[in-house]
Amino acid sequence: MKTADKEALKRKTNAKISRPEFFNIAISVDCVIFGYAKKELQVLLIKSNRKEFSELYSLPGDLVRPDEDLDTAPYRVLKEKTGMDDVFLEQVQAFGAIDRHPSGRVITIAYYSLIDILHHKLQLSDNDLHWHSVKNINQLAFDHKLILDTCIHKLKEQIMDHPLVFNLLPEKFSLRELQDVYEAIINITLDRRNFRKMISLKKWLLDLNELEINTPRRPGKLYKLKKEYSSFNGQKKK
Amino acid sequence: MKTADKEALKRKTNAKISRPEFFNIAISVDCVIFGYAKKELQVLLIKSNRKEFSELYSLPGDLVRPDEDLDTAPYRVLKEKTGMDDVFLEQVQAFGAIDRHPSGRVITIAYYSLIDILHHKLQLSDNDLHWHSVKNINQLAFDHKLILDTCIHKLKEQIMDHPLVFNLLPEKFSLRELQDVYEAIINITLDRRNFRKMISLKKWLLDLNELEINTPRRPGKLYKLKKEYSSFNGQKKK
DNA sequence: TCAAAAGTGTTGACTTTACACCCATGA
DNA sequence: TCATGGGTGTAAAGTCAACACTTTTGA
Structure with a gap:
């Protein structure tokens, strides 16, 4: 031209x-x-x-x-x-x-x-x-x-590849609550053992060595998302 | 209100x-x-x-x-x-x-x-x-x-989950050409046998029972994408 | 003590990866 | 006949899916 x-x-x-x-x-x-x-x-x-x-x-x-x-x-x-x-x-x-x-x-x-x-x-x-x-x-x-x-x-x-659903939960949560959130989103019930295995393989969580309080039944252990995976202060991590 | x-x-x-x-x-x-x-x-x-x-x-x-x-x-x-x-x-x-x-x-x-x-x-x-x-x-x-x-x-x-790269190729192509395209995109060399196995598991391709022509070496078999997976005339398929 | 949910492992099926040899063709 | 790329199978490792019993707690 x-x-x-x-x-x-x-x-x-x-x-x-x-x-x-x-x-x-x-x-x-x-x-x-x-x-x-x-x-x-x-x-x-x-x-x-x-x-x-x-x-x-x-x-x-x-x-x-x-x-x-x-x-x-x-x-x-x-x-x-x-x-x-x-x-x-x-x-x-x-x-x-x-x-x-x-x-x-x-x-x-x-x-x-x-x-x-x-x-x-x-x-x-x-x-x-x-x-x-x-x-x-x-x-x-x-x-x-x-x-x-x-x-x-x-x-x-x-949600399976990125640590996103934690944004829907309070800082501390039990694995049961986490699984409930996943099930609500994908609309499928998951096997408890396989779910826990999957989550633990991701290495997203920190075991707080604390228990739920005021539960009507046996309390579950509490976890939180590791800081390096939180979605804000920068971009979402893999 | x-x-x-x-x-x-x-x-x-x-x-x-x-x-x-x-x-x-x-x-x-x-x-x-x-x-x-x-x-x-x-x-x-x-x-x-x-x-x-x-x-x-x-x-x-x-x-x-x-x-x-x-x-x-x-x-x-x-x-x-x-x-x-x-x-x-x-x-x-x-x-x-x-x-x-x-x-x-x-x-x-x-x-x-x-x-x-x-x-x-x-x-x-x-x-x-x-x-x-x-x-x-x-x-x-x-x-x-x-x-x-x-x-x-x-x-x-x-490209691994959707039949997209075929849009970069002519209607008929050999598996070698297809693999070259994948390698150019992901920038990784792939094992030929595993690549062919992967592609054949997707069931995207139709074997035309034709051979390449005018190749400097042994010609490869030609394939084309099955019609139901073509990207236009509607949305991309899974 | 009972009811309810928490916690936990193993097996088989399947998928993924690594790897080497023979074959068909054109030059 | 030789050089080049085409074509093919298997074994080992890893991942995924299915599945049941014991433990802890609150009531």
Whole structure:
């Protein structure tokens, strides 16, 4: 290509990027915030405030601000909605069908997060924010059911290879609780001995030499995740 | 929340979505188009036409049009640049650091694609478009090196579980060629017998009972991917 | 003392890895 | 006939899945 052609192309590109119609797409982030309670995987939903979706729930999200990195937007949403930071949060996928949003063109980038529902810092900011068992969710506003299903799928794929589910539990937990979480996510009951063998091979856990207290039956031993595997302060580890 | 509050929130949201500064973010797609030649994984790059990145290469991409689905944009780019459709193409990740683009706020969504460099339909549309061996790429314009590395990582993760690499080869190929492609991607030499056993366990291939022709040595048997595993005409299969 | 959950090992099936020789072809 | 790569099987190690009994505790 000759230099003159390149200059023409550059002008063309710059013209395109500054033409107003190419800024007619808004960008949002939507957060699939998972928790664990009542032996079931839960997700945080908010009552939709749009008349098109009255009576439907939707995922918490917000538009990305022009002055924030894409990846910080979901942390902001999470902090605003739950008061939590230092949480596991990972990008999943962008969703951008033309008609996914009734009030205009909005491309959204989905993130999923895992938090401990009983964490002392957790404070839902909104009366319309509630935990829902994922099993009971049939319909959501926008394309949020598709987003949720995509995130559940990714979660299932990752939990065997990465130390993620610990983010759903308090710092100290028993192997029984841990197994319950795994079973809730993959929806399969596991053999207790094989599960313990699998977990112990990962070398993720520290035996605290403590026992559960106030259990109705024989208490189990307590463990915690080794510090080097915690999901925040950096990236997730293998 | 009371109804009046909800109405207020709705107005607030609608106001935000239509305030011009929230459309100040442009959306692009960037395509990491992989090919295979000279026993190495190749990627299609274009000479950057921006003075900030003179002499650097970049990934082919374009702004998403307001009237196209997000996922069709990379197909359009691919068709424009290579003349190819019916190709494997999958979304990888969105990249959205504030300063990733020198001329303004652009969030990009990366896709990766696998094509047969020797396909008869392949026709590079631009004299500045060329194949580069991924081994030799140290620096790219924008954050494209990061995008490329992310896509290579995803490719490596997927090739053992999904019938993807066949998209890099002509319809008929020998097991030797197939093994070469795998080795080029994962950068490890494999044992021939174990490789063949692994591939035959997947049941992806159809034995054509044909032999290579015009080989300098003993010709190998030819295979092709079973139709039900081809990546286009629907989603990738397990 | 009873009920309930905690804790713990072994076996067989299968998968993965390492490894070497003969065969068919083109030159 | 020779050089080159094509084609093939087995044994050992490791991983995965199935399976039952004893122990500890609270009630």
